[in-house]
Amino acid sequence: MIEATLCFVLRDRGDGRPDDAAGAPNATDEVLLIEKRRGLGEGWYNGPGGKLEGDETPRECAVRETREEVGLELDPAALEKAGELTFLLDGAVHTRCHVYRTGTFAGEPRPSDEARPEWVPIDEVPYDQMWEDDRLWLPGVLEGRTVAGEFRFAGGRPLDEAEFVDHELEWDASFRAVESD
Numbered sequence: 064m065i066e067a068t069l070c071f072v073l074r075d076r077g078d079g080r081p082d083d084a085a086g087a088p089n090a091t092d093e094v095l096l097i098e099k100r101r102g103l104g105e106g107w108y109n110g111p112g113g114k115l116e117g118d119e120t121p122r123e124c125a126v127r128e129t130r131e132e133v134g135l136e137l138d139p140a141a142l143e144k145a146g147e148l149t150f151l152l153d154g155a156v157h158t159r160c161h162v163y164r165t166g167t168f169a170g171e172p173r174p175s176d177e178a179r180p181e182w183v184p185i186d187e188v189p190y191d192q193m194w195e196d197d198r199l200w201l202p203g204v205l206e207g208r209t210v211a212g213e214f215r216f217a218g219g220r221p222l223d224e225a226e227f228v229d230h231e232l233e234w235d236a237s238f239r240a241v242e243s244d
């Protein structure tokens with residue numbers, strides 16, 4: 064089983080409109096997406112992220128992958144755990160993915176061998192050029208919600224060539240309170 068991360072960095076476009084009362088970003092906020100240049104999901108948009116290395120925690124992995132892929136420095140303490148996603152292929156767990164969200168970063172995104180970064184308004188996220196499951200969970204994550212999800216793929220290898228079969232989602236999951244990663 065692969066353990067991996069995704070990290071969604073948000074910024075306010077500075078149009079002066081306040082976020083909503085719950086602190087969720089307003090519709091003009093932007094998210095940093097990458098066009099993935101290699102590996103699983105090549106050619107699709109996603110957040111920066113990747114597989115855990117050595118004995119690092121998911122949070123450390125999200126910070127490292129964001130640095131390596133787009134050159135932004137993140138504050139690990141300011142990463143909010145936003146999701147835990149399990150991707151199954153032909154009935155077996157293929158990848159467990161920890162999803163983070165943050166509005167705190169330093170630097171300017173720059174492209175790398177792995178990724179071409181792009182700030183995208185959160186109401187213009189190109190779901191037709193992303194993993195098929197993303198449209199099910201990413202809008203809520205960008206609104207500030209937390210999600211636990213299982214997504215079943217079948218009939219192919221690698222995962223990004225398999226067929227997306229079905230899913231289960233639990234919104235407003237409370238893992239943030241019990242996990243330190």
Ligand SMILES: Nc1[nH]c(=O)nc2c1ncn2[C@H]1C[C@H](O)[C@@H](COP(=O)(O)OP(=O)(O)OP(=O)(O)O)O1
Nearest residue numbers: 067068069101102103112113114150160194196197
């Ligand atoms: N169904 C899915 N939906 C999604 O949004 N992201 C998925 C996904 N399945 C896998 N991912 C993401 C999670 C993780 O960020 C990434 C893993 O891709 P890779 O195996 O290419 O990892 P890396 O980017 O670490 O590659 P290396 O640098 O070669 O290790 O793909």
